[in-house]
Amino acid sequence: MAKTKQEMDSKLAPGEARSRGKQIQDLLDEETVEVPWQLRDAEYTYLGSEPLDRDHYISQEWCDKETENLWSRVWQLACFEQDIPEVGDHIVYDIVDWSFILVRTEPDTIKAFYNSCLHRGRRLCTNELEPANKPEFRCPFHGITWNVDGSLKAIPPSIEFDFPHVDKEEFGLPEVKCERWDGFVFINIDDDAEPLMDFLGDITKHFERWPFANRWKATHSAKIVDSNWKLAQEAFMEAFHVLATHPQMSIGLLGGDGSNTEYNIYDNGDANWSRMTMAPPMPNPNLPYELTEQELIEEMFFRGESVSEMGVQKMAGSAEDLPEGMTTRKLLADAARKNGPNGFVGGEPTDVELTSAIQYHIFPNISPWPGPIFYRHRPYGRDPDKCIMEIMMMVSLPEGAERPPAAKINWLGPDEHFGNIFNQDVENVAQVQRGLKAAKPPGGLTLGNYQDIKVRWHHRLLEKWVNREI
Amino acid sequence: MIQVEPTGVSFETKEDETIMAAAIRNGYTWPTICGGQGTCKTCVFLTLEGKGNLTEIEPWEAQALESIVDTLPNRGQGWRLACQAKAIGDVRVKKIGVRQA
Numbered sequence: 408m409a410k411t412k413q414e415m416d417s418k419l420a421p422g423e424a425r426s427r428g429k430q431i432q433d434l435l436d437e438e439t440v441e442v443p444w445q446l447r448d449a450e451y452t453y454l455g456s457e458p459l460d461r462d463h464y465i466s467q468e469w470c471d472k473e474t475e476n477l478w479s480r481v482w483q484l485a486c487f488e489q490d491i492p493e494v495g496d497h498i499v500y501d502i503v504d505w506s507f508i509l510v511r512t513e514p515d516t517i518k519a520f521y522n523s524c525l526h527r528g529r530r531l532c533t534n535e536l537e538p539a540n541k542p543e544f545r546c547p548f549h550g551i552t553w554n555v556d557g558s559l560k561a562i563p564p565s566i567e568f569d570f571p572h573v574d575k576e577e578f579g580l581p582e583v584k585c586e587r588w589d590g591f592v593f594i595n596i597d598d599d600a601e602p603l604m605d606f607l608g609d610i611t612k613h614f615e616r617w618p619f620a621n622r623w624k625a626t627h628s629a630k631i632v633d634s635n636w637k638l639a640q641e642a643f644m645e646a647f648h649v650l651a652t653h654p655q656m657s658i659g660l661l662g663g664d665g666s667n668t669e670y671n672i673y674d675n676g677d678a679n680w681s682r683m684t685m686a687p688p689m690p691n692p693n694l695p696y697e698l699t700e701q702e703l704i705e706e707m708f709f710r711g712e713s714v715s716e717m718g719v720q721k722m723a724g725s726a727e728d729l730p731e732g733m734t735t736r737k738l739l740a741d742a743a744r745k746n747g748p749n750g751f752v753g754g755e756p757t758d759v760e761l762t763s764a765i766q767y768h769i770f771p772n773i774s775p776w777p778g779p780i781f782y783r784h785r786p787y788g789r790d791p792d793k794c795i796m797e798i799m800m801m802v803s804l805p806e807g808a809e810r811p812p813a814a815k816i817n818w819l820g821p822d823e824h825f826g827n828i829f830n831q832d833v834e835n836v837a838q839v840q841r842g843l844k845a846a847k848p849p850g851g852l853t854l855g856n857y858q859d860i861k862v863r864w865h866h867r868l869l870e871k872w873v874n875r876e877i
Numbered sequence: 878m879i880q881v882e883p884t885g886v887s888f889e890t891k892e893d894e895t896i897m898a899a900a901i902r903n904g905y906t907w908p909t910i911c912g913g914q915g916t917c918k919t920c921v922f923l924t925l926e927g928k929g930n931l932t933e934i935e936p937w938e939a940q941a942l943e944s945i946v947d948t949l950p951n952r953g954q955g956w957r958l959a960c961q962a963k964a965i966g967d968v969r970v971k972k973i974g975v976r977q978a
């Protein structure tokens with residue numbers, strides 16, 4: 408394989424080159440508290456630089472293959488336990504053509520049923536993602552009714568004469584595999600699927616530090632986005648688009664442009680999860696001269712409210728009041744520490760945890776953060792050009808605090824936005840979807856060796872599923 | 878003449894020369910990542926005095942300023958890109974990170 412010029416000049420193997428300046432692991436060396444092993448568990452494997460097939464995003468045939476070979480067999484997040492806290496509470500989860508009812512049948516039992524009547528097949532529940540508590544599932548078409556545990560409750564007396572062939576004991580709603588981890592409720596359509604915990608692997612150990620079970624889903628927004636579900640998700644799989652797409656981030660880029668982000672894939676890319684960690688604000692190493700920490704702090708105070716949402720101004724009135732040797736990231740970390748960090752166990756949070764966006768992904772479509780943000784991306788039916796993007800705030804509660812009811816889903820209309828930064832991403836991916844169709848240059852898409860590794864990881868696993876190698 | 882706070886450095890600009898180019902020619906630093914293409918917006922500065930002595934904002938610069946308006950105090954009023962704006966008289970500005978190279 409041909410080497411890039413940089414690789415030939417510097418004798419680095421492909422994938423070994425990194426951006427200028429400090430890397431995340433260098434910053435961890437400077438921590439004053441114990442660094443959790445999770446942050447040091449930072450694997451990366453070069454997976455080649457073969458072009459990526461555009462059809463993964465735009466072809467109907469590929470989209471149908473995903474339905475048949477991925478969604479029909481993979482573990483996927485249906486809801487959170489807190490969405491259905493009481494016995495009888497249920498919620499609908501849809502994926503492509505399938506629909507499921509998730510219901511709490513006993514205080515500690517959650518079951519999943521196909522959302523389809525056994526008579527003529529009507530959807531039993533139509534309250535998409537809206538939790539509800541009804542003592543039964545009554546089909547709106549002819550009124551046949553099931554108990555919340557899936558057993559048949561009644562065929563209406565006026566029509567019962569016509570169903571002498573129905574064995575009432577056997578006429579329960581078919582169940583689908585449903586397993587839980589740390590407050591998440593997963594389903595799998597494949598009865599022969601491996602256990603959820605085997606599928607998840609070591610990410611469950613990573614999240615022992617940032618548990619989800621007692622977080623609170625404070626907000627939940629959803630939007631239909633004009634791109635393939637993978638494109639929308641990939642907006643959060645690399646950070647080097649910050650320079651061009653989000654120039655307002657990180658104190659107007661003087662505090663970094665996303666190029667010092669760490670990317671991790673595990674087990675040579677075979678693990679079903681990955682991670683990226685964005686560097687906290689520090690003097691941008693890509694400036695043509697060295698910006699000092701003092702200058703960066705001054706810039707932060709100069710920009711004012713707009714960049715220091717964490718009460719920095721309250722801690723220090725002005726840049727001049729700051730102690731010698733203070734860094735921007737330390738200042739932000741201290742402010743976050745004071746405001747109460749988001750659910751750390753097993754020690755003091757590190758500065759990196761407090762000031763960097765750490766984003767995990769679980770194949771195929773969810774992204775839990777140690778911090779409060781959480782994403783899910785689903786296809787929009789069988790349309791390769793659209794998807795459902797969801798953003799939730801999963802906040803940790805102080806110890807002993809009672810958890811308020813989980814937020815219900817809020818569907819944003821075509822002209823409503825998730826927020827400024829997200830909107831820039833949403834606009835991008837819609838343009839990428841169109842751009843992918845605008846031409847078909849030979850050779851597919853050209854990815855970066857390191858910074859696009861999560862994108863490559865995801866497509867590599869996806870191909871294995873689609874080709875039934877998994 | 879351009880005077881830059883808080884460091885107080887000052888320099889002359891030539892005709893048709895951007896403020897950033899003039900600073901660099903005179904041996905001063907000016908924050909940039911794109912090298913003056915008007916895409917990175919790191920060169921943005923606040924005009925303190927002499928607003929009328931700067932050339933008009935062209936569409937390219939206007940678009941760039943619009944994209945970062947949320948992170949600028951005062952909704953971006955009085956802010957310009959140093960790689961686009963040229964001076965036709967005395968201007969006093971504020972920009973962090975401008976000093977002897």
Ligand code: FES
């Ligand atoms: S530069 Fe990345 S898509 Fe064009």
Ligand code: FES
Binds near residue numbers: 910912
């Ligand atoms: S130097 Fe990049 S926008 Fe002016």
Ligand SMILES: [Fe+2]
Binds near residue numbers: 648649652653828831
């Ligand atoms: Fe983004």
